[in-house]
Amino acid sequence: MDIVITYVNGLDPQWQADYAKCIGTDMLTKRFRDWGTLPYLLRGIEECMPFVENVFLVVARESQIPAWVNRSAVRVVLHRDFIPEKFLPTFNSTAIEMFMHKIEGLAEEYIYFNDDFFPLMPCQPTDFFRDGKAAVSMNYHLCTFNNVYRTHSKRSDRLARRVAGVKPKLFYVRPQHTCAPMLKSVCAELYEQCRDTILASVTALRTRRNYSQYVFTDYAYFTGHTFNQKISNRHLSMAMVSVKSLTESIIHPATKLACINDVNMQEEKFQRIHACLHNAFQTRFQGKSRFEL
Numbered sequence: 001m002d003i004v005i006t007y008v009n010g011l012d013p014q015w016q017a018d019y020a021k022c023i024g025t026d027m028l029t030k031r032f033r034d035w036g037t038l039p040y041l042l043r044g045i046e047e048c049m050p051f052v053e054n055v056f057l058v059v060a061r062e063s064q065i066p067a068w069v070n071r072s073a074v075r076v077v078l079h080r081d082f083i084p085e086k087f088l089p090t091f092n093s094t095a096i097e098m099f100m101h102k103i104e105g106l107a108e109e110y111i112y113f114n115d116d117f118f119p120l121m122p123c124q125p126t127d128f129f130r131d132g133k134a135a136v137s138m139n140y141h142l143c144t145f146n147n148v149y150r151t152h153s154k155r156s157d158r159l160a161r162r163v164a165g166v167k168p169k170l171f172y173v174r175p176q177h178t179c180a181p182m183l184k185s186v187c188a189e190l191y192e193q194c195r196d197t198i199l200a201s202v203t204a205l206r207t208r209r210n211y212s213q214y215v216f217t218d219y220a221y222f223t224g225h226t227f228n229q230k231i232s233n234r235h236l237s238m239a240m241v242s243v244k245s246l247t248e249s250i251i252h253p254a255t256k257l258a259c260i261n262d263v264n265m266q267e268e269k270f271q272r273i274h275a276c277l278h279n280a281f282q283t284r285f286q287g288k289s290r291f292e293l
Contacts, residue, residue, distance in 0.1 A: 001109040001129060002054040003045060006096055007064070008115075009034045014063040018089045022204055035262070035274060037115070038066065039292055042074075043285035044119035048256070051125050052111075055291060056103060058096065060089060073290045077103055087202050094152060095202045097213040101187035109134075112180040112213060116260050120253035120284065127231060127256065134181035136221055137230040138173040150174075152212040159211060160218035163193050175217045178233035178257060182216060183225055190219040232256035239263040243276045250280040 009015065011034055045052055056075045059065055065076055079088055082102045087095060093114075100112065109129045128135050144150040157172035191198060201211050220226050234255040236246055249258060265273075 001052060001111065001125065002056060002107040003049070003052050003111050003113055004056045004058060004100060004103065004106070005038075005041065005113045005115055006058045006093060007038060008060070009064050009066070012063050015060055018060070019091055022089065022091060035116075035277065037118070037260075037277065037281060039068065039289070040281040040285050041113065041115060041118050042291040043287075043289040046289040046291065047285065048119035048121060049123050053107065054105070056106065058100070058103075068293050070291050070293050075105070087204070090202075090204050092203055092206045092210065094206065094210040094212045095204070097216075098191070098198050098202055098211065100213075101182070101184045101191065101216070106184055108184050110182050110184065112182055114179075114259075116262065117179045118250075118258050118260065118281075119256065120250065120258055121232075121256045123232075123256050127229075128179075128181040130227055130229075132183075133225055133227045134183055134217075134220055135229040135231060136181070136217060136226040137176040137228060138221060139176070140171045141174055142171050148206065148208055149212075151208050152210055153214055155209070156211045156215035157218050159194060159197065160190070160215050160222055163190055164219055164222035166222045173218060173221065175214055175221075176230060176233065177235060178231045178259060180213055180217060181231075182213075183220060186220045186223070186225050187216045190216055233259060235259045235261065237261045237263060238265065238273060243273060246273070247276055247280040250277075250284050253284075 042055065045055060054075055056077050057069065058077045058079070060079050062078070069076070079090065079096065081104065083090065083096065083099045090096065111128055141150065141153070144154050153174040154172040158168060161168050198211065201209055203210060232255045234249060236249055236258055238246070238261060246260070
């Protein structure tokens with residue numbers, strides 16, 4: 001199986017110029033802030049997921065590729081390599097997700113990682129795939145609470161149900177918030193059956209009419225290509241956990257993976273947490289991986 005990681009370096013001047021042109025201002029959001037933790041994600045993959053065959057790093061342009069990345073070990077993919085030109089540049093992760101299964105050379109079984117997911121303890125292939133099916137644990141929701149993320153989840157549920165021939169329900173399903181085991185052929189099947197609908201939803205910036213990666217997971221779920229299993233994961237929001245708790249969760253993890261979510265914060269707090277986060281990761285993963293020069 002392979003891993004696909006989407007990565008943005010918000011400090012890249014060339015990327016910043018593209019973004020400023022798109023939005024009409026040079027103000028960045030926390031969504032594009034780089035904490036410099038990508039090396040630890042890659043170290044976690046090497047140590048905790050040795051069964052992974054290829055790691056694909058998806059970036060917008062050449063200037064986004066960190067200088068320390070060993071390109072003989074990491075398969076770098078630019079947006080232009082798999083996203084139609086008319087949708088570029090894009091600053092919308094949901095747009096990228098609509099075409100991810102088209103990455104050349106991608107295995108049938110692959111795991112989609114955002115760059116804030118980190119393997120911290122040894123994993124097994126069966127944590128993610130079993131007998132040609134992908135692991136999924138669904139939550140059930142009634143309301144979106146006017147939240148864009150939940151709106152995307154509900155829209156994805158509705159489209160996946162329609163294509164799969166499953167009757168809509170009052171509630172909608174939403175997968176566990178962790179890395180996403182995906183089946184390339186199933187993603188391609190959904191895409192081909194509702195190509196026009198998907199293409200009409202793609203925008204350069206996030207809007208309520210987008211679908212998310214969940215449309216593919218939901219479709220796999222409704223068509224019997226998944227099995228019910230939670231992935232061992234802890235969600236850590238910097239708005240909710242203390243620096244001490246965050247550090248302990250990295251150095252002495254209780255789950256196989258962790259998702260560390262960024263939030264808006266003052267620069268002083270950012271610098272303090274940044275230093276503690278790097279010290280904790282450096283303690284947990286001390287040596288370089290083969291993915292680093």
